[in-house]
Amino acid sequence: MHDIRAIRETPEAFDxxxxxxxxxxxxxxxxxxxAARRAAIGQAETEKAAQNAASKQVGAAKAKGDEAEFERLRALVAEKKAELARLDEVARAKDAELTALLATLPNLPLATVPDGADEADNVELHRWGSPRDFDFAPKEHFEIAGIARDMDFxxxxxxSGSRFVVLRGAVARVHRALAQFMTDLHVDHHGLTEVNSPVLVRDEAMFGTxxxxKFAEDSYQTTNGWWLIPTSEVTLTNFAAGEVLDGAALPVRFCAHTLCFRSEAGSAGRDTTGMLRQHQFEKVEMVSITRPEDSLAEHDRMTRCAEEVLEALELPYRTIALCTGDMGFGAQKTHDIEVWLPGQTAYREISSVSTCGDFQARRMNARFRPEPGAKPDFVHTLNGSGVAVGRCLIAVLENGQTAEGGVELPAALHRYLGGKTRITSEGALA
Structure with missing residues (x-):
């Protein structure tokens, strides 16, 4: 949500x-x-003052026995009361109209965000690792012999229909191991607090983030009104909704491994094969709540947290700065991390890390007190994938595949797999 005072002061900059x-x-x-809302409020205050003055005079006229003046003043009070009710209704309607309009407007990009229309205008920041040289034609994840049987579309x-998958056996265990590895890395080495949060939330939580x-069609709603979360950003960020946090306790940093649900309403025909784009998937999400002056440094920190997941798994990646035309609705700056998928011979998004400034905080009234006795100010919120579990599984399988149809697994996962180091071409852990 935008600060109406800032729009009044600098409308040209806002546009x-x-x-x-x-x-x-x-x-x-x-x-x-x-202006219409403020005018109605101002007129209501004037009418209220006139009503109060007339009300006081009614008693005096009655005491004097001036029946004509008494009736005139009583009629005036009634008239002012009716006008006040009308103006209050106008003010409420204009306030609702203003809120509804502001709620549909995206966050304003920071000055450092590159201009552009779409992903073609994104700017690469750096790369890590080199794509592996295969002595055979690498396959996509669902074509690998040791995987295909147990990745059942x-x-x-x-x-359930299209865009779902059933994982069995070794591939299911590697998927679970990846989620546990990521969560442990963020908790033990990055200092995030692990959270187990609901996947069903109210309207207010979805509005807050x-x-x-604007994006109701991209999410699923139950028949009794709950929403299935598209990411645990929704729950973790809303921990601060309606709160006044202690500034000395900031930043607070959370991570959660949850199921996520997206209708993919705007992606018809995209990535229809394999498990790259699913209606139901798992993700390890990171959320930070900070003081305003710390949010940009925190954004860089969170980006490194996600990058270190891929480095530990020996997966080549590149980090890019999204341009203004490719950023998400609530972001004021975003880094995407794209992992190399040899089966597609392309880098594909596996994490998106954004700082939202006070945009979400205003929507959910999340504030902090800079110091004892100080006036509360809005916090800044940040979120990022740390990382998408299914997409990470795809990358592990494709980058580690062998000519025989097996998969050599990253060393970081071995202890989560009982010391097993590979998936054979028959689909067994060994």
Whole structure:
């Protein structure tokens, strides 16, 4: 949500920032609604003062026995009361209209974010690792002999439809090991607090992180009104909703391994084979809540936390800065990390790390007190994948595949697999 005072003070700057995100000028419309709302509030205050004054005079007229003046003043009080009710309703309607409009406007990009229309304009920051030289044509994950039998899309389709998968045996165990490895790394080495949080949330939680109202079609809602989370960013960030945190306790850093659910409404026809883009998937999410002055440094820190997952798993990757046209709705700056997939001969997104400034905090009224007795200010919120478990599984399988159809597994996973180091071409751990 945007600060209406900032829009009043610098409407041209607000429109210029929105234009960088491809959004038409909006400040004039916002300020027109705001002016009508403030005018109604001001008129209501005037009417209230007149009503109070007339109310006091009613008693005096009655005491004097001036029946005509008494009736006139009583009628005036009734008139003012009715007008006050009308103005209050106008103010409430304009306030709702203003909130609804502001709720659909994306966050403003930081000055350092590169301009651009789409992913073609993103800027590569650095690369780590070198793609492996294969002496055979590498396959995609679902084509590897030791994996194909136990990565069952047909069975999942029978149960649930398209964009689901059933994992069995060794591949299911490696998937579980990856999630545990990531969580342990973030807790033991990165200092995040592990959380087990719900996957069903209320409207308010989805609104607070920006999924509602604009992106309702991208999520699933139950018949009794709960929403299935698209990521545990929703739950973890909303821990601060409606709170005034102790500034001395910031930053707070969380991670959670959860199921995630997305309708993929805008991705028809994209990545329809394999398990790259699923309706149900697992992710280890990171969320930080910081003081405003610390959020950019925290963004870099969180990016490194995600990068270190891939480095530990010996997976080549590149980190890019998203341009203004490719950033998510609530972000003011985003780094994407793309892992190398030899089966596609391409880098594909495996983590997205964003700082949202006070955009989410304003929506959920999440504040902190800089020091005892000081006026509360809005916190800054950040979120990032640390990382997507299914996509990480794809990368491990494709980068470690052998000519015989097996997979050599990264050393970091061996202790999570009882000392096993590979998946054979028959699909067994060995």
């Amino acid at each position: 210029a920032a929105l234009a960088r995100r491809g959004v038409a000028p909006t400040a004039a419309t916002v300020l027109e609604i705001d 047909a069975l999942a389709a029978k149960l 920006g999924q509602l109202p």
